[in-house]
Amino acid sequence: MRPQVLIIGCGFGGLEAARALRAADVDITVVDKTNHHLFQPLLYQVATAGLSAPSIAAPIRHLFRSQRNVTTLLGEVVALDAAARTATLSDGTRLHWDHLIVAAGATHSYFGRDDWAAHAPGLKTLDDAFEIRRRVLLAFEAAEREDDPARRAALMQFIVVGGGPTGVELAGTLAEIARHTLPGEFRRIDPRQARVLLVEGSPRVLQAMPEALSERAREQLAALGVEVRLAARVTGIDADGLDIATASGTERLASRCVVWAAGVAASPLGRVLAQATGCALDRAGRVVVEPDLSIQGHPGIQVIGDLAAAHSHAPGREPQPVPGVSPAAKQMGRCAAANIQRRLRGEATQAFRYRDYGNLATIGRHSAVVDLGTPVGPLRFSGYAAWLFWLFAHVYFLIGFRNRFVVLMDWAWAYWTYDRSARVVASAALNGASRASDAPA
Amino acid sequence: MRPQVLIIGCGFGGLEAARALRAADVDITVVDKTNHHLFQPLLYQVATAGLSAPSIAAPIRHLFRSQRNVTTLLGEVVALDAAARTATLSDGTRLHWDHLIVAAGATHSYFGRDDWAAHAPGLKTLDDAFEIRRRVLLAFEAAEREDDPARRAALMQFIVVGGGPTGVELAGTLAEIARHTLPGEFRRIDPRQARVLLVEGSPRVLQAMPEALSERAREQLAALGVEVRLAARVTGIDADGLDIATASGTERLASRCVVWAAGVAASPLGRVLAQATGCALDRAGRVVVEPDLSIQGHPGIQVIGDLAAAHSHAPGREPQPVPGVSPAAKQMGRCAAANIQRRLRGEATQAFRYRDYGNLATIGRHSAVVDLGTPVGPLRFSGYAAWLFWLFAHVYFLIGFRNRFVVLMDWAWAYWTYDRSARVVASAALNGASRASDAPA
Numbered sequence: 001m002r003p004q005v006l007i008i009g010c011g012f013g014g015l016e017a018a019r020a021l022r023a024a025d026v027d028i029t030v031v032d033k034t035n036h037h038l039f040q041p042l043l044y045q046v047a048t049a050g051l052s053a054p055s056i057a058a059p060i061r062h063l064f065r066s067q068r069n070v071t072t073l074l075g076e077v078v079a080l081d082a083a084a085r086t087a088t089l090s091d092g093t094r095l096h097w098d099h100l101i102v103a104a105g106a107t108h109s110y111f112g113r114d115d116w117a118a119h120a121p122g123l124k125t126l127d128d129a130f131e132i133r134r135r136v137l138l139a140f141e142a143a144e145r146e147d148d149p150a151r152r153a154a155l156m157q158f159i160v161v162g163g164g165p166t167g168v169e170l171a172g173t174l175a176e177i178a179r180h181t182l183p184g185e186f187r188r189i190d191p192r193q194a195r196v197l198l199v200e201g202s203p204r205v206l207q208a209m210p211e212a213l214s215e216r217a218r219e220q221l222a223a224l225g226v227e228v229r230l231a232a233r234v235t236g237i238d239a240d241g242l243d244i245a246t247a248s249g250t251e252r253l254a255s256r257c258v259v260w261a262a263g264v265a266a267s268p269l270g271r272v273l274a275q276a277t278g279c280a281l282d283r284a285g286r287v288v289v290e291p292d293l294s295i296q297g298h299p300g301i302q303v304i305g306d307l308a309a310a311h312s313h314a315p316g317r318e319p320q321p322v323p324g325v326s327p328a329a330k331q332m333g334r335c336a337a338a339n340i341q342r343r344l345r346g347e348a349t350q351a352f353r354y355r356d357y358g359n360l361a362t363i364g365r366h367s368a369v370v371d372l373g374t375p376v377g378p379l380r381f382s383g384y385a386a387w388l389f390w391l392f393a394h395v396y397f398l399i400g401f402r403n404r405f406v407v408l409m410d411w412a413w414a415y416w417t418y419d420r421s422a423r424v425v426a427s428a429a430l431n432g433a434s435r436a437s438d439a440p441a
Numbered sequence: 442m443r444p445q446v447l448i449i450g451c452g453f454g455g456l457e458a459a460r461a462l463r464a465a466d467v468d469i470t471v472v473d474k475t476n477h478h479l480f481q482p483l484l485y486q487v488a489t490a491g492l493s494a495p496s497i498a499a500p501i502r503h504l505f506r507s508q509r510n511v512t513t514l515l516g517e518v519v520a521l522d523a524a525a526r527t528a529t530l531s532d533g534t535r536l537h538w539d540h541l542i543v544a545a546g547a548t549h550s551y552f553g554r555d556d557w558a559a560h561a562p563g564l565k566t567l568d569d570a571f572e573i574r575r576r577v578l579l580a581f582e583a584a585e586r587e588d589d590p591a592r593r594a595a596l597m598q599f600i601v602v603g604g605g606p607t608g609v610e611l612a613g614t615l616a617e618i619a620r621h622t623l624p625g626e627f628r629r630i631d632p633r634q635a636r637v638l639l640v641e642g643s644p645r646v647l648q649a650m651p652e653a654l655s656e657r658a659r660e661q662l663a664a665l666g667v668e669v670r671l672a673a674r675v676t677g678i679d680a681d682g683l684d685i686a687t688a689s690g691t692e693r694l695a696s697r698c699v700v701w702a703a704g705v706a707a708s709p710l711g712r713v714l715a716q717a718t719g720c721a722l723d724r725a726g727r728v729v730v731e732p733d734l735s736i737q738g739h740p741g742i743q744v745i746g747d748l749a750a751a752h753s754h755a756p757g758r759e760p761q762p763v764p765g766v767s768p769a770a771k772q773m774g775r776c777a778a779a780n781i782q783r784r785l786r787g788e789a790t791q792a793f794r795y796r797d798y799g800n801l802a803t804i805g806r807h808s809a810v811v812d813l814g815t816p817v818g819p820l821r822f823s824g825y826a827a828w829l830f831w832l833f834a835h836v837y838f839l840i841g842f843r844n845r846f847v848v849l850m851d852w853a854w855a856y857w858t859y860d861r862s863a864r865v866v867a868s869a870a871l872n873g874a875s876r877a878s879d880a881p882a
Contacts, residue, residue: 035578036865052493054863061626062864071628074582093586126867137476141515145534185502187512406862409850421847422495423503424477426567 002027003344006087006097008077008269010037010060012326013305014103015399016333018070024341028070029095031087035059035074038126039398041326042407044166046129047259048173049137049423053126055406058399077104077269080276082298099300099340102273102287103333106306106324109265109284116237120260123166132259134425136174139257140182143189154254156194159242161234162262163200164207165361168217170259171198172364175224180365181420197227197253199244201262204230206369208323208359213369216382220367234262264324266307277301282309291319291351293336299349302339304332312354322354331355362390443468446781447528447538449518449710451478451501453767454746455544456840457774459511465782469511470536472528476500476515479567480839482767483848485607487570488700489614490578490864491855494567496847499840518545518710521717523739540741540781543714543728544774547747547765550706550725557678561701564607573700575866577615580698581623584630595695597635600683602675603703604641605648606802609658611700612639613805616665621806622861638668638694640675640685642703647802647810649764654810657823661808675703705765707748718742723750732760732792734777740790743780745773753795763795772796803831806856 003026007014010032018030036057045051061072075089087095108122121131136158143155158178160171175196182191198205198221204214205221205228221228229244232251236243241254266285274281279295280288286309289295293302293310304310310332311319322328331354339349358372358379368386372379381389391411398404410421444467448455451473459471477498486492502513516530521541528536549563562572577599584596599619601612616637623632639646639662645655646662646669662669670685673692677684682695707726715722720736721729727750730736734743734751745751751773752760763769772795780790799813799820809827813820822830832852839845851862 034866035582052495052863053867054493054865057865059626059864062860065626071585072626073586074579075586089586091583091586126865130867138515141476142532144512145514145516145530145532185500185506185513406850409847419503422493423500424495424498424567425475426494426571 003098004029004096005099005101005340006031006095007101007103008032008087009103009105009267009305009307010072011040011103011105011305011329013105013329013333013336014101015060015063016330017101017103017304017337018064018333019067020334020337021069021340022067024069024337024344026069026099026340026344029073029097030060030064030070031073031075031077031089031095032060033074033076034125035061036126037063037399040124041394042398043123043126043129044169044173046126046422047123047132047136048170048177049133049420050173051407051410052422053129055410056398057126063399077272080272082276082301085300097300099343100302101333101336101340102269102301102303102307103305103329104267104269104307106264106266107268108260109263110260111263113237116260119237119239120161120242120258122260123170130426132170133422135257135259136177137423137425140186140189140191140194142256144186150254152189154240155256156189156191157197157241157253157255157257158194159197159199159253159255159258161199161237161242161258161260163198163202163205163228163230164261167198167200167259167261168205168221168361168363170261171196171226171228172221172224172362172367175221175226176364177420179225181423195227196225197229197255199229199232199234199242199253201233202231206361209361209369209371210378210380213371213380213382217361217363217369220363220369220382224364224367264306270303270307273301273303284309292339292349293332293352294339294349299343302336304336305329308332310352310354313351314353320354322352323356325359327357328354360386360390360393362387444539444785445470445537446540446542447472447536448542448544449473449528450544450546450708450746450748451513452481452544452546452746452770454546454770454774454777455542456501456504457771458542458544458745458778459505459774460508461775461778462510462781463508465510465778465785467510467540467781467785470514470538471501471505471511472514472516472518472530472536473501474515474517475566476502477567478504478840481565482835483839484564484567484570485610485614487567487863488564488573488577488611489618490574490861491614492848492851493863494570496851497839498567504840518713521713523717523742526741538741540784541743542774542777542781543710543742543744543748544746544770545708545710545748547705547707548709549701550704551701552704554678557701560678560680561602561683561699563701564611571867573611574863576698576700577618578864578866581627581630581632581635583697585627591695593630595681596697597630597632598638598682598694598696598698599635600638600640600694600696600699602640602678602683602699602701604639604643604646604669604671605702608639608641608700608702609646609662609802609804611702612637612667612669613662613665613803613808616662616667617805618861620666622864636668637666638670638696640670640673640683640694642672642674644672646671649800650802650810650812651819651821654812654821654823658802658804658810661804661810661823665805665808705747711744711748714742714744725750733780733790734773734793735780735790740784743777745777746770749773751793751795754792755794761795763793764797766800768798769795801827801831801834803828 039056064070079088178194287303362368368390370386480497505511520529619635728744803809809831811827
């Protein structure tokens with residue numbers, strides 16, 4: 001029997017690891033909680049009705065159809081046994097491993113305030129995206145029915161918490177929808193009067209970017225009509241809005257549609273792994289890994305992607321923490337696969353080294369900021385050229401030809417018409433429309 | 442103030458009625474429970490992962506964006522007051538009418554066995570389609586995890602109840618998925634061994650068609666690998682399968698994925714209307730209407746589409762019952778709109794006359810049956826030419842240019858690759874996978 005490689009999670013890290021083992025003489029089992037690999041950088045487009053779910057989600061077993069050494073299983077790992085080297089799925093299925101790669105990713109974190117979740121959904125899964133789409137669209141619908149001016153204003157106030165790439169993209173797109181997509185379709189309200197607020201705790205948006213680009217992003221958001229509140233700490237969220245604290249005091253912001261793009265926590269599978277192996281977790285619940293991405297005392301178990309508290313080991317430099325971005329997850333996937341092959345050949349494993357090719361974020365139609373590392377130094381630009389660069393980079397990295405094509409067509413359509421093609425709310429659960437308190441947590 | 446026209450429901454009938462009043466000097470309010478007009482003839486493609494939801498669903502207010510005399514409201518009518526001429530929505534909003542068109546459509550009927558609903562979802566809404574898609578795809582996933590041969594066989598047995606157009610289309614497409622889309626993507630099961638059964642109570646499928654075409658449809662289904670059980674009455678459905686009674690006795694069919702395409706019942710709004718006006722309902726709960734589609738004693742209230750028990754009044758012929766098909770709903774919508782305009786001019790209303798242009802149903806790739814009425818007599822054909830005719834007829838009638846284009850692209854892709862682009866199950870509710878008993882009712 002060939003060595004058994006078990007990969008838990010098929011995000012960017014797990015997918016890349018399995019692909020890198022394409023020619024290896026191993027049997028690979030890929031387990032994921034969903035049936036699809038999700039192109040998360042475009043998930044905000046599903047949430048804002050620009051793309052349909054199938055455009056950014058590819059069935060995992062379809063991606064592996066011609067890689068004959070991969071078996072795909074839909075399932076959730078609920079227990080791990082490091083001595084017996086088995087993983088147990090929630091339906092009782094047991095899977096054996098000789099080499100384990102844990103790539104279970106991250107979920108949102110409400111900084112210990114899980115009661116906020118019901119009032120401010122995050123954006124990690126397709127279900128999350130549908131929920132945000134539903135709340136945004138139903139808020140405008142409820143405003144059209146509402147006669148009371150104060151309640152109507154609250155319904156037309158949208159708040160995004162968190163000024164990272166997701167928050168910036170969401171806020172920019174919401175402003176575009178209000179100003180360009182919806183006007184003309186309502187008779188009682190004017191969607192252009194909707195307010196979109198972006199609340200960020202630190203003094204600038206896009207903290208991973210150089211300060212000048214953060215400032216450009218803030219300007220572009222303002223030009224789109226987004227009110228950016230910097231250095232504003234969220235102190236409470238309920239069904240009718242949120243409370244923020246700033247240097248100038250506290251403020252209440254009424255809203256029936258708050259989106260959470262602020263905190264990220266490691267997958268709960270980190271704790272399961274810690275129980276099984278005694279490995280250490282950091283404050284965010286991420287698994288502390290050795291330089292070669294394995295966990296201490298368990299060379300056969302590697303942790304990659306957002307679940308790993310990993311460092312980059314470049315020759316002659318201090319180890320640097322690896323950011324939670326998709327290029328890092330992919331590189332860790334390739335590193336883990338290479339280390340498995342080295343172990344199979346009896347060679348020593350190698351330390352992970354992260355190559356940072358840069359950083360980009362889009363703000364809306366025609367606006368983006370780009371920060372690239374090049375051999376001759378950083379290349380930084382913003383505006384229209386950055387937006388085109390962002391567009392083609394994202395379409396290029398989309399999985400599968402068809403998805404790329406469909407996404408490009410959808411965007412071309414949206415670009416020329418300002419229309420958003422996926423403005424469909426499936427759920428008949430009308431009452432609860434935009435009332436966060438009624439929504440499932 | 443201009444006369445107020447209230448239209449409840451924006452399916453084919455309601456949409457057509459509002460459009461026919463485009464130039465009328467009236468204010469129109471269109472109320473629907475969902476935010477989209479659904480192109481129901483292609484809903485089975487969403488259920489079988491061939492199309493994404495936005496491809497066949499257009500936001501209602503987007504459809505009316507340039508018809509300035511229409512206000513669109515998302516809401517569910519829960520009460521009607523015929524004396525005050527008001528409708529009340531579930532959120533308390535009150536709407537006044539001078540002319541009311543009730544076009545609330547139909548839902549599925551389990552012939553009094555509502556306990557079957559949890560085990561055999563029907564197909565009327567996008568939510569229904571997602572639920573069926575989920576069950577079909579998760580059944581294959583569960584089979585891939587399953588080691589027990591009997592349980593695996595049950596997971597790979599799909600049963601469609603009802604041999605009308607929807608049942609025939611669903612069964613044919615499921616067989617295609619098993620034989621052409623999925624093979625090669627599984628490692629432990631062979632999807633081609635899946636069985637698809639179509640259970641029909643009457644002695645033939647597509648009863649609205651001439652007998653020869655029903656027989657052609659049965660042959661085409663058999664060629665696709667569907668086992669057609671005719672004259673088989675369903676006597677029980679539970680989480681593990683269903684019981685049928687035929688002339689040769691009773692039989693138990695194990696299945697974890699049963700789809701209900703058998704019975705249709707009028708919208709519950711029929712009962713609300715009957716309470717408010719004393720109008721008569723037929724056995725299926727449909728509202729008995731006058732020749733001009735109004736209800737007795739209430740000339741200002743018209744009922745159209747699947748909710749109406751209407752007759753066609755052709756000169757010199759006995760009144761004929763109108764079938765529950767989309768062309769009839771559209772024609773009733775135009776008739777109701779014309780009658781409102783006649784009343785506004787002080788003219789007499791006219792009786793509804795249904796023009797039957799024919800009937801068509803598709804069975805799968807390359808197969809369909811077509812029965813057209815022409816001035817020189819019926820034109821009947823089947824097979825490839827019928828399939829092309831079906832294809833272009835459906836794309837032609839799809840609402841909006843973009844949807845047509847997207848659907849054509851999706852189909853062209855599916856045609857050449859056998860791939861189905863929307864094989865995405867959003868819900869993380871894994872356990873329950875293919876176990877009908879665990880699914881929400």
